[in-house]
Amino acid sequence: MIDVSSRNESQRDFIQVGLETSSGTELWRRRVLSNAYHHHTLLGSGYQVLISMGSHPSQVFDLFSGTRGPTIETGRLNSASLNASWIEDGKWIIPTFARLAVPSKNHIEAYDLLSGQRAWRVPFGPGRELWRVLKYQDDTYLEVYSSPAEGPRFMSVHQLDVKRGRMEDRKRFGLPEGGLLIGLDKRATIRLKSPWVFARINLPTQSGLRALHLREGKRWESPISSNLYMVRPESLPLPIVSQDAVAVALPKRGSRGQPDLTTYYILTFSKDHGRPTSDLMVRPRGPKNSRSHLSALGPWLVFGKGNSSQILGASSR
16 A cells, blocks of 8 residues: 655645555545645554644544544644654554653553544653653664652663553663663654664763663673763764674764764674774765764675765674
């Protein structure tokens, strides 16, 4: 099934068309008011959801027949919740981020797409708020920040049972104040290719890299030179993991503690124990302020900025 949208000549609505993927046969067509529903639409579990802009309920359709289903009353969703929501197990799941000051909205909730009724709601409670949703294969994890009345803030990651609407009390791992995950956008749902994630942590005299596994918890940590920038880790490239190695790209620390985006160091570590194995200085091509990215191409590491990339050399398997 392909859902195709195009703007109508009236500019007040747009046309959606459902196509059968193998033949391109048109299955249904509808006109949608652009001042009532977002152009962004959700597909999954055999459903389509037109998301309300606040003036109407959101509308559910059968994805294959185009038949109108129930409506869902959510109120107006902010852009972070809208973009981070997804369909799974016949439910529309809507996370709400950073709502510590608004207890009535400080939760993640799901709506049943067959009935249009709320299926469950998981409140985060006093002193806690959602920061990210991490998805790996069929598992969902919630990154929750806690701000106790007394004591420093800390982060913990808990698995979410999407079917039952239950968040595990036991944390998979945690980070102390100042610990932040690397290369992952905040207030978003992130679909990961690996169960490994990495964090910047504060060691007694410098920053450090901590390796974390969504299913197994903390694995190792390694100090990082103070000459490298790790202040805003969400803006850094996502580290990559191979069979037996980890590669991390960090910019040089420039003047006044700001990153020198013209110079990066590619650091590699053994995957099992975090032993440093190499470091390579790179001057990336591409616009200076473009976001940098790190990936693997067979046995090679590829690093770049914007639309420009360069092959650096062989990585570990």
